[in-house]
Amino acid sequence: MGDAFTIGRLARDTGTKVPTIRFYEEIGLLGTPIRTASGHRRYGSGDVRRLAFIRSARKLGFSTEEIRSLLGLTEHPEQSCGAASDIARRHLGEVERHIEQLIKLRDELRAISTVCPGSNVSDCGVIAAIAHSPA
């Protein structure tokens, strides 16, 4: 365990921007790290794993609150599973609804942008189509 990371190293290793790490500390997703005598943050490999988890979950679309729950669950491993998969399934439902809406939207936009495919006709239907879209 001779592992000691600066904030910049932690940022590089996890694909996170430095201010984002400080932000996560501020909102309590990351704990307050130890500091060097001059005040610089020092991290260990546990922090790398935790931050990597946070970033993965964010990319999967979990909110910081959901991530807080997931991280909390890892501290009570005996009952984690049901609650964790609840969070994941609820989130899956939201993503599926979101996809449905976007597909409707895409079909509308396709219709709108074929009304006038870039010609120089002086009155076309794009604006009208947006105005009268049932969205």
Add this chain to the structure above:
Amino acid sequence: MGDAFTIGRLARDTGTKVPTIRFYEEIGLLGTPIRTASGHRRYGSGDVRRLAFIRSARKLGFSTEEIRSLLGLTEHPEQSCGAASDIARRHLGEVERHIEQLIKLRDELRAISTVCPGSNVSDCGVIAAIAHSPA
């Protein structure tokens, strides 16, 4: 044209919240309306159409900046068409990319939430799956 709307009526007619209307005025999507002697905003049917257009475009996912462009184009109808359909097609491309990403995400979430379908097993793969997702 004996049409005169209060802000509340305009809100009801367009499915917009009152503060949102004032916000649109503040950022210049809606012009500054005439006021009654006591300072209350008065709107006409032109404002209803303009606000309805803004709301439709927002529901279609256009940003307020894009809407500003679209509204600007309506004031130069001779060259509107090409530029308007450019905006729509660019936006369509973004929506299509967004859908692709969400489908990948959905497949991952499905995999994750079937790892442990809510049983009471004490160590399951949900947390690990999130941590090791390639997202």
Add this chain to the structure above:
DNA sequence: CCTACAATCTCCAGTCACTATAGATTCAAG
């Protein structure tokens, strides 16, 4: 005319998840 109460007014703070800037210090390499 008076009393309620609903609607409107302005101004400001909060949301979410960061991102960026300024100005001061500190670290690491040559």
Add this chain to the structure above:
DNA sequence: CTTGAATCTATAGTGACTGGAGATTGTAGG
């Protein structure tokens, strides 16, 4: 020892609203 990169704190900005406080005004019933 100097230079430049990295870090520090603190604060403000983003986008697109939403909500609340506290004051004024509009309107309907008695």
